[in-house]
Amino acid sequence: MLTLTGILRNQFQTSPAQTAITLQQAGQADMPISAARLLENAAAYAALYKRHGIQPGEVVILILEHGEQLVYSFFGAVLQGAVPAIMPFLTEKLSPERYRADLADLIAITQPAAILTYPQFEVEIQAALVGTLTAPALLLTSEVSGPAALDFELLPGSSCPPDSVAVLQHSSGTTGLQKGVALSHTAILNQLEAYRTAIRLTSQDVIVSWLPLYHDMGLIAGFLMPILSGVPLVLMSPFDWVRAPQRLLQSVSQYRGTLAWMPNFAYNFCTQKIRERMLEGVDLSSWRAIINCSEPVRWESHSQFLEKFKPYGLKESALQTSYAMAENVFGVTQSDLTRGPLLDEIDRQGFLHQHVAQAAQDGQPSMRMLSSGRPLANTEIRISGEKGRILPERQIGEICLRSNSMLSGYFHREDATEKALRNGWYYTGDYGYMAGGELFVTGRKKDIIIIGGKNVYPQDIEMLVSQVPGVHAGRTVAFGVFDETQGTEEVVVIAETDEQQPEALQHIADEVRRYVTKNSAVALRLVQLVEPRWLLKTSSGKTARAANKEKYLAETILDKP
Amino acid sequence: MTDDMVAQLAAFIAKNILKTPNRVIAPTEALLSSGLVDSFSLVDLALFIEDKFGVLIEDTELNAANFDSLEQLAALIRSRQ
Numbered sequence: 299m300l301t302l303t304g305i306l307r308n309q310f311q312t313s314p315a316q317t318a319i320t321l322q323q324a325g326q327a328d329m330p331i332s333a334a335r336l337l338e339n340a341a342a343y344a345a346l347y348k349r350h351g352i353q354p355g356e357v358v359i360l361i362l363e364h365g366e367q368l369v370y371s372f373f374g375a376v377l378q379g380a381v382p383a384i385m386p387f388l389t390e391k392l393s394p395e396r397y398r399a400d401l402a403d404l405i406a407i408t409q410p411a412a413i414l415t416y417p418q419f420e421v422e423i424q425a426a427l428v429g430t431l432t433a434p435a436l437l438l439t440s441e442v443s444g445p446a447a448l449d450f451e452l453l454p455g456s457s458c459p460p461d462s463v464a465v466l467q468h469s470s471g472t473t474g475l476q477k478g479v480a481l482s483h484t485a486i487l488n489q490l491e492a493y494r495t496a497i498r499l500t501s502q503d504v505i506v507s508w509l510p511l512y513h514d515m516g517l518i519a520g521f522l523m524p525i526l527s528g529v530p531l532v533l534m535s536p537f538d539w540v541r542a543p544q545r546l547l548q549s550v551s552q553y554r555g556t557l558a559w560m561p562n563f564a565y566n567f568c569t570q571k572i573r574e575r576m577l578e579g580v581d582l583s584s585w586r587a588i589i590n591c592s593e594p595v596r597w598e599s600h601s602q603f604l605e606k607f608k609p610y611g612l613k614e615s616a617l618q619t620s621y622a623m624a625e626n627v628f629g630v631t632q633s634d635l636t637r638g639p640l641l642d643e644i645d646r647q648g649f650l651h652q653h654v655a656q657a658a659q660d661g662q663p664s665m666r667m668l669s670s671g672r673p674l675a676n677t678e679i680r681i682s683g684e685k686g687r688i689l690p691e692r693q694i695g696e697i698c699l700r701s702n703s704m705l706s707g708y709f710h711r712e713d714a715t716e717k718a719l720r721n722g723w724y725y726t727g728d729y730g731y732m733a734g735g736e737l738f739v740t741g742r743k744k745d746i747i748i749i750g751g752k753n754v755y756p757q758d759i760e761m762l763v764s765q766v767p768g769v770h771a772g773r774t775v776a777f778g779v780f781d782e783t784q785g786t787e788e789v790v791v792i793a794e795t796d797e798q799q800p801e802a803l804q805h806i807a808d809e810v811r812r813y814v815t816k817n818s819a820v821a822l823r824l825v826q827l828v829e830p831r832w833l834l835k836t837s838s839g840k841t842a843r844a845a846n847k848e849k850y851l852a853e854t855i856l857d858k859p
Numbered sequence: 860m861t862d863d864m865v866a867q868l869a870a871f872i873a874k875n876i877l878k879t880p881n882r883v884i885a886p887t888e889a890l891l892s893s894g895l896v897d898s899f900s901l902v903d904l905a906l907f908i909e910d911k912f913g914v915l916i917e918d919t920e921l922n923a924a925n926f927d928s929l930e931q932l933a934a935l936i937r938s939r940q
Contacts, residue, residue, distance in 0.1 A: 389898075393879040540899055541898065541901050571903070807881070812895075815894050819901075823877060824878070
């Protein structure tokens with residue numbers, strides 16, 4: 299059985315000159331990085347880790363922005379047999395205090411052997427290390443100068459057991475950072491084999507990605523898969539893309555890109571924000587699949603996107619879907635690229651009240667569901683009802699999966715692992731149904747809010763809101779509401795207060811927005827302050843998010859003329 | 860004239876980006892470095908400026924180093940009109 303280092307070694311020997319990554323950065327010339335350059339620079343990082351005594355199996359946290367050093371240091375950890383984990387870089391949106399607190403929590407649970415960052419960021423990281431019991435070594439990119447000689451025989455990564463942990467992947471937020479998904483070499487390679495088959499990946503493909511590498515979709519589909527498969531990758535920064543989404547289309551056109559992945563909101567974002575003048579000479583005819591995953595897939599989003607970009611050669615057959623999660627390394631299902639996802643028109647009443655997805659009836663209200671495709675060849679899916687009963691086709695229940703590419707566990711979190719894995723099945727917390735052999739994802743059992751493909755835990759938001767003066771601590775609720783225009787969810791916060799003066803209310807609402815945004819990096823806009831005892835609680839005193847969401851929606855609809 | 864531009868920018872940001880039309884934004888208030896205007900809204904701001912004032916702001920200029928307040932943004936726009 300192979301390991302990541304084994305595959306890299308093979309590439310270094312067979313095609314060292316082939317361009318592995320074309321790195322794009324706005325305002326700079328594109329930078330082609332060959333396999334040899336990638337691995338020789340990674341070797342320099344492996345040597346750095348070795349000098350600092352990092353042992354195989356130990357975690358190295360990378361706090362770097364999109365760019366060469368992030369890519370090299372990641373593979374350097376792999377070559378050294380260490381476990382890389384990419385942490386998002388501090389942005390303007392997040393307060394430095396919160397960033398430090400999140401980092402301290404991450405360190406307490408993960409117990410990394412080292413943190414790597416830029417010299418300019420050293421002070422910031424040191425501040426986060428104050429008070430941690432086992433302080434990791436703090437390494438700087440300035441300690442590495444240029445490529446180093448590669449000797450695979452001497453690299454510890456060459457002798458890693460295939461079932462050892464290769465990579466740690468976190469989702470964002472306080473809760474997410476405390477649950478690192480540990481993925482073994484075997485799991486990653488099994489996933490890549492199954493997923494490559496599903497999308498018929500060949501060496502003729504070119505993958506274009508703007509996704510962040512701290513996210514599973516970016517890390518696997520937009521980074522590890524192309525590099526480990528010898529498929530060229532054009533990698534741009536998410537920061538550049540969000541300021542100029544046309545860059546994705548321009549890159550696809552320039553490099554004859556064939557594949558890209560993005561969350562549903564990005565279809566709406568591209569459709570709404572790109573103007574014709576930005577697309578002069580753009581030709582999208584090479585694009586064979588744009589795969590929608592990481593948040594609920596919407597037929598409307600696909601259809602807008604197609605209409606807008608069809609004049610530039612976009613093919614309808616390129617619009618594809620997948621259901622993916624870090625706990626299965628990445629893909630769980632994939633639509634059939636030869637015919638696209640299924641569109642299922644179902645009866646709205648049955649869906650809402652009986653948890654079934656029956657074919658729509660004439661004259662009755664219906665809704666359009668888009669499938670996420672078939673299970674990958676290595677993955678089994680079943681839909682679980684109450685008390686673990688396995689449900690038949692078209693009945694809605696919790697999506698459970700079993701495969702040879704599952705997580706080894708949540709890192710240092712046996713409690714969370716035990717909860718999620720039962721008899722070899724991973725309980726996803728997502729609801730859905732099977733029909734015609736394909737999976738339709740309908741919603742979530744867990745209260746997680748997904749904004750633009752990023753998981754947001756409502757408990758994190760509620761905790762923050764409770765800290766704002768004027769708000770009744772513990773009497774607050776956060777949930778997601780789907781926004782049709784944006785094609786993703788928007789967070790709504792409801793908080794109880796005794797205050798009644800309009801100006802004071804305005805001040806508290808402003809403060810809630812500011813405080814939540816600075817401490818969670820979630821742009822919070824919809825804040826509703828309510829009188830005491832507005833919120834519904836369960837018999838155990840917990841806030842019932844779903845019930846409060848219904849109450850909010852009912853009132854909001856009544857308010858509208 | 861300048862005040863008018865600042866007012867128009869402020870009204871656009873409050874209504875379309877912050878979704879709170881009553882929000883008053885001071886001309887010197889930090890927009891980007893404070894996280895008030897998040898990165899997902901920067902394109903909207905640039906497109907509004909293009910339509911309203913006929914000035915192109917490049918995507919590489921959409922950061923706090925080039926403008927962080929309404930006053931600075933208005934100055935940038937005026938310098939190109």
